[in-house]
Amino acid sequence: MxxxxxxxxxxxxxxxxxxxxxxxxxxxxxxxxxxxxLIKPKKNRKGNRQFTQEDIKNIKLIYHLxxxxxxxxxxxxxxxxxxxxxxxxxxxxxxxxxSVREFLFKLKNELPSK
Numbered sequence: 001m002x003x004x005x006x007x008x009x010x011x012x013x014x015x016x017x018x019x020x021x022x023x024x025x026x027x028x029x030x031x032x033x034x035x036x037x038l039i040k041p042k043k044n045r046k047g048n049r050q051f052t053q054e055d056i057k058n059i060k061l062i063y064h065l066x067x068x069x070x071x072x073x074x075x076x077x078x079x080x081x082x083x084x085x086x087x088x089x090x091x092x093x094x095x096x097x098x099s100v101r102e103f104l105f106k107l108k109n110e111l112p113s114k
Contacts, residue, residue: 012042012050021056022063032062035073038080064091 019026033039033049038058041049051059065076 012052013056015041015049015051018051018056018059022060024063024067029059032059036062036077036080061091 015026015029019029030049033041036058039055039062041051041055043049061080062076065071065079066073071079
């Protein structure tokens, strides 16, 4: 059995990496950090924010509610406070389905045409 090196998983992400992944400005991430208490990045000695996977998941949840669903900030806060576990599981399901869809489209494109 060939030895397979374990992939190194990144633990912390910069605010720039998080903003790029969502295609938003870093200022929006900082604003949401001040508005939502569930975003709590660690800060290094220089004061740079270091976001964990959990922080990113929470930011994506806020993005989904505010940008995609059209919630107000207060509406998003209330929604998260009243049922965030249900929302997070639905968001995870949507992401899973989107990745399956992308895979199927790639597979379809690789099939020979008639």
